[in-house]
Amino acid sequence: MSVRVERGAGPTAAGDRGIPPLVVRDVTVQFGALKALSEVSFTVEPGTIHAIIGPNGAGKSTMFNVLSGVYKATAGDVRFGDAVLTTLRPHQIAKLRVARAFQNIALSGTQTVAENLMLGRHHLTAAGFLSAGLRLPKATKEGRLHGQRVREIAEFLELGDKLETPVGVLSYGDQKRVEVARALCTEPDLLLLDEPVAGMNAEETRRMAAAVLEIRSALGISVVLVEHDMGMVMGIADRITVLDFGRRIADGTPEQVQSDPEVIRAYLGSGDDTEESSA
Amino acid sequence: MSDTATRTLGDEIVATPMAPASGRAKLLKMLVPLVAFAAMLAVPIFVEPFWTQVGFGVFAAAIGAIGLNLLVGTTGQLSLAHAFFLAVGAATYCYVSGESGGTATEVGGLGLPPVVGMLCGVALAGLAGLLFSPIAARLRGIYLGVASLGLVFIGQHLMNTLEEVTGGFNGRATPIFAVPGFSFGSSDPDLFVLGIPFGEAEREWYLGLFLLAAAWWFAHNLLRSRPGRALQTLRDSETAAAVMGVNVQAYKARVFLLSSMYAGLAGVLVALSIGAIAPESFTLEVSVLYLAMIVLGGLGSVGGAVAGAAFVSALPVIFQRYADVLPLLSQPGQGGLSAPQGARILFGLTIIAVVLFQPAGLAGLARRRPRRPARTTSVAPSTAPAQGSTP
Numbered sequence: 001m002s003v004r005v006e007r008g009a010g011p012t013a014a015g016d017r018g019i020p021p022l023v024v025r026d027v028t029v030q031f032g033a034l035k036a037l038s039e040v041s042f043t044v045e046p047g048t049i050h051a052i053i054g055p056n057g058a059g060k061s062t063m064f065n066v067l068s069g070v071y072k073a074t075a076g077d078v079r080f081g082d083a084v085l086t087t088l089r090p091h092q093i094a095k096l097r098v099a100r101a102f103q104n105i106a107l108s109g110t111q112t113v114a115e116n117l118m119l120g121r122h123h124l125t126a127a128g129f130l131s132a133g134l135r136l137p138k139a140t141k142e143g144r145l146h147g148q149r150v151r152e153i154a155e156f157l158e159l160g161d162k163l164e165t166p167v168g169v170l171s172y173g174d175q176k177r178v179e180v181a182r183a184l185c186t187e188p189d190l191l192l193l194d195e196p197v198a199g200m201n202a203e204e205t206r207r208m209a210a211a212v213l214e215i216r217s218a219l220g221i222s223v224v225l226v227e228h229d230m231g232m233v234m235g236i237a238d239r240i241t242v243l244d245f246g247r248r249i250a251d252g253t254p255e256q257v258q259s260d261p262e263v264i265r266a267y268l269g270s271g272d273d274t275e276e277s278s279a
Numbered sequence: 280m281s282d283t284a285t286r287t288l289g290d291e292i293v294a295t296p297m298a299p300a301s302g303r304a305k306l307l308k309m310l311v312p313l314v315a316f317a318a319m320l321a322v323p324i325f326v327e328p329f330w331t332q333v334g335f336g337v338f339a340a341a342i343g344a345i346g347l348n349l350l351v352g353t354t355g356q357l358s359l360a361h362a363f364f365l366a367v368g369a370a371t372y373c374y375v376s377g378e379s380g381g382t383a384t385e386v387g388g389l390g391l392p393p394v395v396g397m398l399c400g401v402a403l404a405g406l407a408g409l410l411f412s413p414i415a416a417r418l419r420g421i422y423l424g425v426a427s428l429g430l431v432f433i434g435q436h437l438m439n440t441l442e443e444v445t446g447g448f449n450g451r452a453t454p455i456f457a458v459p460g461f462s463f464g465s466s467d468p469d470l471f472v473l474g475i476p477f478g479e480a481e482r483e484w485y486l487g488l489f490l491l492a493a494a495w496w497f498a499h500n501l502l503r504s505r506p507g508r509a510l511q512t513l514r515d516s517e518t519a520a521a522v523m524g525v526n527v528q529a530y531k532a533r534v535f536l537l538s539s540m541y542a543g544l545a546g547v548l549v550a551l552s553i554g555a556i557a558p559e560s561f562t563l564e565v566s567v568l569y570l571a572m573i574v575l576g577g578l579g580s581v582g583g584a585v586a587g588a589a590f591v592s593a594l595p596v597i598f599q600r601y602a603d604v605l606p607l608l609s610q611p612g613q614g615g616l617s618a619p620q621g622a623r624i625l626f627g628l629t630i631i632a633v634v635l636f637q638p639a640g641l642a643g644l645a646r647r648r649p650r651r652p653a654r655t656t657s658v659a660p661s662t663a664p665a666q667g668s669t670p
Contacts, residue, residue, distance in 0.1 A: 068522045094524030106519035108512045110579070119508050123524030129533055132504035133497040139504060186524065 019046040019189045020081030027076035029062050036062040040248045042241040049223045051233045054243035060226045064194050068100045069093040095123050099188035101179040103195040109168030113178055116167050120185025121146040157181045173204045191223045209236050319488055328480035333593050338487030339548030341588035342494045344572040345581055346541020352578030354534050355514030357424030359566045363434035364539040366561035367407050368400035368546025373556055374444045375399045376454045386451050387443040393456045397547050404543020405536055412532035431563045438558035450557030453550040498581045510534055571626055575633055577640025586641040595622035
């Protein structure tokens with residue numbers, strides 16, 4: 001069942017690119033009376049694949065929304081190097097080379113794959129309304145230059161022959177790959193992948209897992225992964241944080257987490273589950 | 280093990296030249312507008328002034344519709360204030376380039392060259408848009424529509440009360456447009472082309488045509504570039520745009536500013552086209568008609584906005600002219616269905632039909648041919664098994 005994929009270069013490659021660790025400290029998110037996250041802490045070491053898992057409603061997506069600046073944390077902070085992400089707005093976080101692929105595909109269906117991917121280059125480019133509208137040489141040159149890199153990334157994710165296709169007509173699996181490719185087009189230091197293989201078949205899952213490993217080893221970047229596919233998570237993650245009802249119940253290597261009694265109880269359920277939920 | 284590893288991210292850039300087929304399509308794409316433009320240049324030689332007059336009105340509306348479509352169709356921000364920005368452009372032009380005195384009411388004017396007046400009209404409409412843009416930047420969709428509604432009423436009030444600028448309730452005449460050495464009126468200099476006298480209607484046709492071409496070109500370029508992609512993503516998912524690095528508020532503010540500048544230019548041309556300005560030319564109904572143009576033409580499409588503008592602004596005039604031969608329509612003052620009413624009923628029916636059967640509007644009809652990827656030039660390595668076959 002489990003997907004074994006060859007490990008890439010591993011954590012070593014990250015050091016020379018100067019990628020800082022992502023430090024999440026005591027993050028709490030409260031919506032009215034509901035605590036979606038309570039005092040969650042974990043650290044993503046540079047160049048590692050760090051998975052966040054947990055049952056439905058555990059707070060995984062909320063955590064991603066905090067990391068990318070969409071939600072404000074009620075308490076606690078997230079640091080990426082010197083930057084405190086919890087004080088920044090989403091587009092400022094993107095500038096710090098934190099990229100996110102969405103779980104529920106958030107692409108522009110009427111635009112082509114190439115156009116969607118070019119959006120990933122937004123913070124790396126500068127053409128404004130005037131220079132783009134008047135087609136000044138610097139704007140067209142910039143577009144051409146970045147178009148080449150976009151094509152390269154599209155080919156890496158097997159989208160090379162679909163660049164001119166509107167995203168709306170692509171298959172679900174292809175759209176998922178466009179999501180990941182768009183995030184990759186921002187040249188991230190930290191890549192947030194929200195359920196990249198949800199709804200994919202076994203073969204597609206295997207290929208995506210291979211791609212994620214390849215991204216990490218070729219680029220040496222850190223990857224944070226939210227995923228329900230346990231086979232994939234156990235196969236590629238270096239470290240796993242387990243959430244349940246907004247709390248961190250375990251944190252460790254795949255082997256440690258798999259044998260953790262709390263984790264087993266959260267996933268398989270037990271008699272005192274109701275008591276836990278009221279906490 | 281992983282076949283994706285055959286192509287790594289560190290690979291040299293693999294040059295994938297444009298498919299030859301799409302190269303020819305590209306040439307065709309460039310040629311079609313050029314040929315169409317050349318044909319439009321020749322039109323005044325062949326048709327009577329009535330049609331060039333209608334055409335100038337269409338050009339004016341089309342510029343306004345392109346601007347509104349950038350805001351509503353491309354970015355997904357609803358605005359009902361378009362008539363207000365048209366009014367700002369029109370009134371500014373009349374005041375800056377008009378002469379003081381004249382009619383019964385005390386009308387003021389700076390008497391500056393019309394080109395200056397036109398630029399001031401665009402700039403002041405832009406300024407008005409800029410002043411409103413902090414609100415536009417923080418609201419989304421229908422909420423902005425409601426908030427912008429107020430501007431139309433402020434505009435109506437100002438049109439009625441700022442008599443020195445606008446001529447008040449009775450309005451004022453629009454100064455004739457001119458560039459140094461050439462007037463767009465009926466004379467000065469007298470002009471004959473192939474023996475045909477080129478009067479105001481013919482000259483304004485060219486003015487409108489060139490300005491529309493410029494407005495079209497700018498919007499077209501914008502949509503296919505970095506800011507255009509950001510705006511379209513803003514419409515489809517504001518969160519995704521923000522996370523990808525788009526400063527959402529700044530972009531909403533900027534597109535609102537741009538849209539109001541388009542409206543300002545359209546306002547100047549509308550004033551020239553009618554020959555006078557009055558409050559009734561810039562009512563809420565006008566805003567709604569502009570929305571009708573872009574819905575009919577196709578939301579987010581520049582060409583569609585122009586087609587929609589042609590349909591909505593030319594139809595009542597054409598009905599009026601041919602009221603005696605068209606069934607169901609009556610001459611003015613004879614009771615029964617008047618031409619504008621007939622046109623409005625037809626708009627209503629057309630909008631219902633478009634929404635039901637062709638949501639992409641007139642632009643969608645032109646795009647009926649399905650776009651398909653150039654499979655012949657696939658660059659996928661042959662070792663890779665067929666992919667994308669998801670359930």
